Amino acid sequence: MKDVDKLRSYLRRAVDDAQALRERVRELEDSAREPIAIVGMACRYPGEVRAPEDLWRLVSEGGDAIGDFPTDRGWDTEKLLDPDPDRPGTSYVAKGGFLSGAAEFDPAFFGIGPREATAMDPQQRLLLETSWEAFERAGIDPAALRGSRTGVFIGAMTQDYGPHLHDGAAGFDGYLLTGNTASVASGRVAYTFGFEGPAVTVDTACSSSLVSMHMAAQALRNGECSLALAGGVAVMATPGMFVEFSRQRGLAADGRCKAFAEAADGTAWAEGAGLLLLERLSDARRHGHEVLAVVRGSAVNQDGASNGLTAPNGLSQEHVIRQALAGAGLSARDVDAVEAHGTGTALGDPIEAEALLATYGQDRPEDQPLWLGSLKSNVGHTQAAAGVGGVIKMVMALRNGVLPKTLHVDAPSSHVDWAAGGVELLTESRSWPETGRPRRAGVSSFGVSGTNAHLIVEQAPEGDGATGGGQSQPVVSTDGTLPWVVSAKSDGALRDQARRLLDHLDQQPQVTPAEVGHALVAGRSVFDHRAVVVGREPADFRGGLAALAAGEPSPRVVTGTVAGERGKTVFVFPGQGSQWVGMGVGLMATSPVFAEHLAACAAALEPFTGWNLIDVLSGVEGAPGFDRVDVVQPALWAVMVSLARLWEHLGVVPDAVVGHSQGEIAAAHVAGVLSLEDAARVVALRSQAITDIAGRGGMVSVPLPAAGAAELIARWAGRVAVAAVNGPSSTVVAGDADALTELVAHCEGEGIRARRIPVDYASHTWHVEALRDRLAELLAPVEPRQATVAFYSTVTGHLGGPMTDTTVMNAQYWYENLATPVDFQGATRSLLDDGHTLFVEASPHPVLTHPLQETAEEHAGTAEVTVTGTLRRDDDTWQ
Numbered sequence: 001m002k003d004v005d006k007l008r009s010y011l012r013r014a015v016d017d018a019q020a021l022r023e024r025v026r027e028l029e030d031s032a033r034e035p036i037a038i039v040g041m042a043c044r045y046p047g048e049v050r051a052p053e054d055l056w057r058l059v060s061e062g063g064d065a066i067g068d069f070p071t072d073r074g075w076d077t078e079k080l081l082d083p084d085p086d087r088p089g090t091s092y093v094a095k096g097g098f099l100s101g102a103a104e105f106d107p108a109f110f111g112i113g114p115r116e117a118t119a120m121d122p123q124q125r126l127l128l129e130t131s132w133e134a135f136e137r138a139g140i141d142p143a144a145l146r147g148s149r150t151g152v153f154i155g156a157m158t159q160d161y162g163p164h165l166h167d168g169a170a171g172f173d174g175y176l177l178t179g180n181t182a183s184v185a186s187g188r189v190a191y192t193f194g195f196e197g198p199a200v201t202v203d204t205a206c207s208s209s210l211v212s213m214h215m216a217a218q219a220l221r222n223g224e225c226s227l228a229l230a231g232g233v234a235v236m237a238t239p240g241m242f243v244e245f246s247r248q249r250g251l252a253a254d255g256r257c258k259a260f261a262e263a264a265d266g267t268a269w270a271e272g273a274g275l276l277l278l279e280r281l282s283d284a285r286r287h288g289h290e291v292l293a294v295v296r297g298s299a300v301n302q303d304g305a306s307n308g309l310t311a312p313n314g315l316s317q318e319h320v321i322r323q324a325l326a327g328a329g330l331s332a333r334d335v336d337a338v339e340a341h342g343t344g345t346a347l348g349d350p351i352e353a354e355a356l357l358a359t360y361g362q363d364r365p366e367d368q369p370l371w372l373g374s375l376k377s378n379v380g381h382t383q384a385a386a387g388v389g390g391v392i393k394m395v396m397a398l399r400n401g402v403l404p405k406t407l408h409v410d411a412p413s414s415h416v417d418w419a420a421g422g423v424e425l426l427t428e429s430r431s432w433p434e435t436g437r438p439r440r441a442g443v444s445s446f447g448v449s450g451t452n453a454h455l456i457v458e459q460a461p462e463g464d465g466a467t468g469g470g471q472s473q474p475v476v477s478t479d480g481t482l483p484w485v486v487s488a489k490s491d492g493a494l495r496d497q498a499r500r501l502l503d504h505l506d507q508q509p510q511v512t513p514a515e516v517g518h519a520l521v522a523g524r525s526v527f528d529h530r531a532v533v534v535g536r537e538p539a540d541f542r543g544g545l546a547a548l549a550a551g552e553p554s555p556r557v558v559t560g561t562v563a564g565e566r567g568k569t570v571f572v573f574p575g576q577g578s579q580w581v582g583m584g585v586g587l588m589a590t591s592p593v594f595a596e597h598l599a600a601c602a603a604a605l606e607p608f609t610g611w612n613l614i615d616v617l618s619g620v621e622g623a624p625g626f627d628r629v630d631v632v633q634p635a636l637w638a639v640m641v642s643l644a645r646l647w648e649h650l651g652v653v654p655d656a657v658v659g660h661s662q663g664e665i666a667a668a669h670v671a672g673v674l675s676l677e678d679a680a681r682v683v684a685l686r687s688q689a690i691t692d693i694a695g696r697g698g699m700v701s702v703p704l705p706a707a708g709a710a711e712l713i714a715r716w717a718g719r720v721a722v723a724a725v726n727g728p729s730s731t732v733v734a735g736d737a738d739a740l741t742e743l744v745a746h747c748e749g750e751g752i753r754a755r756r757i758p759v760d761y762a763s764h765t766w767h768v769e770a771l772r773d774r775l776a777e778l779l780a781p782v783e784p785r786q787a788t789v790a791f792y793s794t795v796t797g798h799l800g801g802p803m804t805d806t807t808v809m810n811a812q813y814w815y816e817n818l819a820t821p822v823d824f825q826g827a828t829r830s831l832l833d834d835g836h837t838l839f840v841e842a843s844p845h846p847v848l849t850h851p852l853q854e855t856a857e858e859h860a861g862t863a864e865v866t867v868t869g870t871l872r873r874d875d876d877t878w879q
Contacts, residue, residue: 073237092246121179150227152189205448207447216230245266255268271382304450336441338356338444354420370423373426406425409427442457481536487529574843637680660824685778697735727855744756764821769819
């Protein structure tokens with residue numbers, strides 16, 4: 001029996017191991033096939049196409065972007081143009097698809113000097129611009145990715161910008177190599193943005209950008225990078241491509257690609273740049289990035305020994321399509337359309353069509369042919385940027401549910417046996433209806449070198465691509481007044497940004513003010529030249545933007561410039577006094593983030609209080625009121641913590657925190673010293689203990705410096721003491737109630753504006769000594785931790801800089817916080833000494849902004865200091 005039991009145990013282990021191995025194999029297979037999300041797109045193409053929406057407008061309206069040779073490149077068209085294809089050094093074609101303003105560039109924006117910028121191939125300049133735009137359109141601040149494993153995969157063909165290295169150029173020596181070497185096209189992007197993933201420049205001629213996308217997808221699946229830019233660029237600095245292909249008689253005389261048409265007579269050269277931001281689908285969902293579409297599969301192969309070095313190989317094209325389908329786990333009938341290579345040549349197009357007929361065209365329902373089109377009919381052959389342009393076109397088609405028509409097709413080519421399969425040309429635009437499965441399209445790109453690429457792009461999964469404009473949904477929404485933050489690196493650029501934002505509103509009329517406001521602060525870098533446009537309705541923002549764009553004043557616009565090195569940010573948490581009935585209720589209704597944190601604070605408080613915070617704030621009948629110290633202090637704590645978390649969510653993260661009296665409890669939690677539960681324990685139980693000394697004392701605010709206040713109260717020594725030093729002319733004294741009454745009467749007689757604070761206890765005096773033992777017992781369970789944000793104490797004896805060891809902030813510290821004087825002015829000076837110049841008071845109503853500003857003004861050598869509050873008592877609106 002023992003042997004049988006051993007055998008059974010062995011078999012069970014073997015079965016378990018086999019099952020675990022199968023699970024691991026399945027995980028690896030799933031990882032190798034994980035869809036790649038397209039989360040951002042940016043492009044430049046002929047026809048004034050400066051964004052994917054422009055490209056879509058061009059193709060959906062049947063636009064033709066072919067034009068005359070550019071006049072800004074020094075091309076001598078009189079010598080260049082000749083109708084004789086045999087004449088050396090000339091072109092018989094006078095048209096192409098050209099980028100306007102290809103030489104325009106703002107080098108200072110990218111930290112590049114004028115001489116280096118001039119020596120740079122325009123292709124490198126375009127890549128920097130479109131890279132930046134791809135990130136911002138994805139709602140990602142490029143600066144936040146410095147040091148990340150972001151990859152860069154760029155398709156670029158060697159062009160002939162600038163002189164040969166051995167020729168040199170006066171003033172540009174030392175810049176020519178990096179400015180014109182193809183490998184630097186990807187390396188410069190990685191260097192400029194600080195990316196540390198793979199950086200690869202791909203040159204497989206016309207298939208370069210699609211091959212770069214394939215490589216990027218593989219790198220993402222293999223874990224070589226977490227995010228990847230992929231695409232291609234082509235700018236013709238000289239007419240060399242026209243001259244060379246004129247000798248080969250490979251160009252269409254009218255400069256138009258007539259893809260798969262009977263009239264096809266050659267290709268048409270063009271320029272462009274397109275970049276996609278790619279991410280594993282699981283990562284895109286985890287990060288909350290909008291998914292524009294997904295790459296289901298891709299493949300790359302080679303023609304091998306075909307009937308000529310530059311001649312296409314139909315069998316190789318069939319193989320690369322089948323490999324892409326296999327990698328995607330799809331059948332040919334699962335794909336609805338193909339964006340073809342479609343160059344318009346009498347040799348290449350029929351070979352490509354036959355390969356499509358042999359693959360996608362077989363075993364399809366008669367009413368569901370494969371629809372075939374080519375972007376080259378609209379913009380020409382953009383060389384290394386062609387494949388990515390086709391992908392952008394199809395992503396927009398997937399999202400709009402329309403397949404645009406292909407231009408210049410007089411009749412389908414008679415060199416293709418169209419009856420051999422279910423493939424039809426898109427000679428007219430067609431709707432692309434939902435069929436119960438995702439829409440899918442193939443994109444082909446074939447290089448003159450013989451390298452073929454095919455990619456399958458699929459409609460974004462339901463729920464991942466619902467929003468428009470390339471931005472993730474904001475989690476803050478409100479019907480109240482909102483700020484739109486616009487920034488740039490110069491005044492002129494700031495006005496341009498306002499114009500572009502107006503254009504965006506014209507193109508995306510469905511976006512709400514909250515969505516735009518969130519995108520502007522959560523997904524863009526902030527530069528030194530800034531403007532804030534304030535409004536409620538879309539018309540408010542349009543009016544403010546129009547004024548900003550025109551450089552005109554507007555009551556809705558505030559502009560300014562950040563000078564010098566940016567200071568550090570401090571969150572300020574006041575003590576009692578900023579409360580008011582209904583505080584936070586309006587914000588709770590309009591900000592899910594604020595409401596979420598307030599609910600967490602309520603849950604943390606309830607075990608210690610026995611009442612519900614939300615009921616207290618909302619004024620629910622039967623809930624305790626603010627006439628009780630054990631209610632007002634916990635309520636204030638919860639509102640301040642929730643406001644701080646909202647600021648952090650909006651991208652305003654503190655470098656330091658400081659709290660005044662009980663405000664230190666909120667500060668300690670935000671700094672990571674106290675858990676939410678420990679902070680709730682301190683504020684709830686300590687405020688309950690304060691009721692034991694209520695009715696015996698009070699507090700009075702006097703508009704005097706600490707020394708003046710001490711002199712004023714000298715006659716009441718032992719009965720009144722300095723309790724808080726807030727600023728140069730703001731001091732609080734506390735003590736016995738009858739002595740304070742005498743003090744206030746004396747001040748009235750002397751013309752001193754003393755103000756009685758509405759409390760009946762004397763915090764920060766000897767009155768608190770009666771609570772020492774009780775607080776030691778109540779707060780004994782508190783377990784302070786080392787701060788993750790610099791914590792500046794206002795407790796006497798802990799001043800002079802951030803606390804180096806915050807694990808000492810136990811029960812004894814929280815007794816001292818209540819019993820000893822508050823030196824807020826001293827803590828403020830320490831913060832200013834350490835370079836903190838932005839103070840954000842996270843409170844229901846600003847009460848410390850005046851003493852903060854006063855302390856800053858008298859602080860020697862202090863840079864300009866900004867002090868701001870959070871809520872306003874009058875209408876509970878967010879500032």
